């Protein structure tokens with residue numbers, strides 16, 4: 257009898273622990289921030305821990321603590337140390353992983369600052385980071401235990417010169433997409449312009465399909481940090497005195513706008529319950545960058561700023577791939593065609609069924625010729641992700657392919673909607 261009681265007790269614990277919804281059993285509603293260096297070359301990646309920090313206010317989902325998309329080049333996983341059960345995970349990408357596919361990585365070693373956040377654990381956990389291999393599987397590259405009871409942890413607090421405005425409030429941060437816009441290249445006197453630029457982007461966000469159906473699924477913050485200069489750096493070697501150290505010309509691509517100082521970016525948003533970070537760069541130059549579950553950057557005053565935001569946020573929020581294939585990019589584009597890419601809007605047809613095959617009507621030829629008569633229909637068009645052979649996209653033209661406004665293809669729209677619902681279930 258005692259034996260049966262024990263079994264029933266154990267079964268009840270297992271069913272209790274295995275539900276996605278047991279967030280409060282494992283975590284408090286604050287963040288654990290993990291800063292690290294990641295370095296290597298084309299073949300090798302190494303992570304060195306640099307610091308763990310307490311950061312108030314968790315904004316991520318409590319229902320969907322486990323990532324069901326598994327997009328991105330890296331995967332953060334948190335395991336309960338007693339049961340070894342996975343209790344939190346997030347796929348993401350990073351600047352280092354992009355550098356790793358540039359030609360420079362064949363002959364050089366480099367290292368980059370990186371940072372991830374996770375909900376703050378109540379008990380000892382094992383934190384694990386894995387990288388995606390050429391065959392699309394994940395391989396562990398880092399693991400450490402963290403015991404919140406004995407770790408003497410520093411709290412990260414927002415710098416004194418940061419000003420935050422809640423510009424859209426729709427309620428519980430754990431069941432909404434929480435978006436934080438940060439200023440870059442705005443002087444202390446430019447705050448009015450920054451808040452106006454945020455409002456302009458929000459208006460443009462909710463004018464686009466599919467976002468216009470989901471305004472109540474978002475909370476939005478405008479986070480103003482003054483820069484000592486309006487001059488945005490032209491490259492990473494000569495950084496000017498802007499707050500977040502962004503620069504153009506990343507990996508030799510003039511329009512590619514990034515920052516290598518993610519630690520500073522995270523400092524600025526300390527205490528804010530965010531899911532996604534967007535940096536508005538105060539210039540009329542054309543440029544942007546979007547890295548999945550990491551950062552979105554775009555310039556404020558270019559004639560294509562609206563397109564830049566949407567295109568880059570497509571990368572940053574929904575892991576959409578570039579659908580273009582003829583522009584010059586800094587990457588070695590020799591990807592294997594023997595594996596299915598993880599991004600939802602491209603395919604090598606290794607697993608086309610798992611992508612958008614069901615959205616193609618019977619009258620559309622597969623593959624679909626790149627001809628204007630097939631504009632406006634979902635098909636299988638050859639040419640995407642920087643190559644004109646072997647990688648296919650779903651539409652003749654889409655915002656992930658070229659500078660057109662209000663025109664995500666149906667497959668990209670579906671991917672964006674799925675991601676919104678992941679954070680903000682209906």
Ligand SMILES: [Zn+2]
Nearest residue numbers: 654656665668
């Ligand atoms: Zn698309």
